[in-house]
Amino acid sequence: MPITLDFSGKLILVTGGGRGIGRAIAAALAEAGADVAITYTSKDATPVAKELSDKYKVRVKAFSCEVTQSEAVDKMVDAVEKAFSKKVDIGVANAGVSLWKDAHDNTDEDFTNIFAVNTFGPFYLARALVRSWLDLPIPVSGEPSQPLEVWGKKGINLNKQILFVSSISGLVAMNPQRQTAYNASKGAVTMLSKWSHLGINVNSVSPGYVSTDMIANPPDETAKAWVGEWEKRTPVGRFASPEEIGHFVAVMLSDKMGGMGFMAGSDVVVDGGYTVF
Incomplete structure (x- = not known):
């Protein structure tokens, strides 16, 4: 029988889902039910949410959130x-966000913001x-926390997933642009995926170059x-489309790929062969 993706009944949260790769991921998941x-920060993504909702007949809603502020993220969830x-x-x-800048030209604010x-x-x-x-509850400073091992002993299996969208910049130093701070920030987020517990499968995906607005309309x-x-430098001779990455992520998150099963703590590279050298 044909293999199909069915996310009916699932609620999926995509940060930065109003444009680029995030929008493509949101669209692929909405298409799958x-x-x-x-979420969005500067440009209101409400029109994008309505478009996807109308097209795929599912509920899609947009939420403003400054992801660098932990309290804002808590309130958004x-x-x-x-x-x-x-x-x-x-x-x-x-x-x-990206930052093309020599390391010695990075200000404290540059470096802090890229990691934030x-x-x-x-x-x-x-x-x-x-x-x-x-x-x-959100813990109060100074109060002891309850280790996750305690929850594990309760036999909890949450059957949830977290996916970090990283980058091949976390694996290799990109060139000819210089972006040490960006590379380091993506290497760090890839390492955040090296954890799975209590039925929460955590993974990351590292795309190569994707034909987003930045590539279509370079700044200079x-x-x-x-x-x-x-x-x-990309062996397949082209960039990925955002839709390719979006559909790949939908497959990766599905039970057909093992997102809800045995795949955990993995970083999946989708780069057209860029990192084979």
């Missing part, structure tokens, strides 16, 4: 659960979801030259 919550009247089943930490968005934000999301799934002449070099 999931209800989807997408709570707002999502109230809006959909259920807990999130799968969290996709996708929101991220790319590493702290995903951690805040994962932490907020686990607390919600276990019905744990130097970046335009880089685009051609990136394509030349």
Whole structure:
């Protein structure tokens, strides 16, 4: 019989789901029957949510969230659960920013911000979801916490997932652009996936170059030259489309791939062969 993806009844939260790879992930999951919550920071993603909802006949809602602020992430997860009247089943930490800058030119603010968005934000999301799934209060500073081992002894199997959208920049130093801080932030978020417990399967996906707005409309002449070099260095001879990555993630999260089963603590590279060298 044909293999199909069916996320009916699932609620999936995608940060940065209003554009680029995040939008493609949200679309693929909605197409497969999931209800989807997408977050945005600057540009209101409500029109995107309505478009996906109307097209795929599922519930898609947009939520404003500054992912660098842990309190904002906690409140967003709570707002999502109230809006959909259920807990999130799968969290996709996708929101991220890039920074092309020599390490010695990075200001303290540059370095702090790249980690705040790319590493702290995903951690805040994962932490907020686990607390919600276990019905744990936000701990007060100085109070002892209850180790997860205690919960494991209770025989809990939450059957939940967290996926971190990382990058091959966390595996290899990209070139010709210089982006030490970005590479380090993505290496860190990849390592966040090396954990699975209590029936929470945690994994990461590391895309290579994807034909997003940044590649279609480079910010300057130097970046335009880089685009051609990136394509030349990708063995398959082209960039991925956002839709390719979106559909791959949908498969990866499905029970057909093992997202709810045996795959845990893995980083899956989808890069057109870029890292084979």
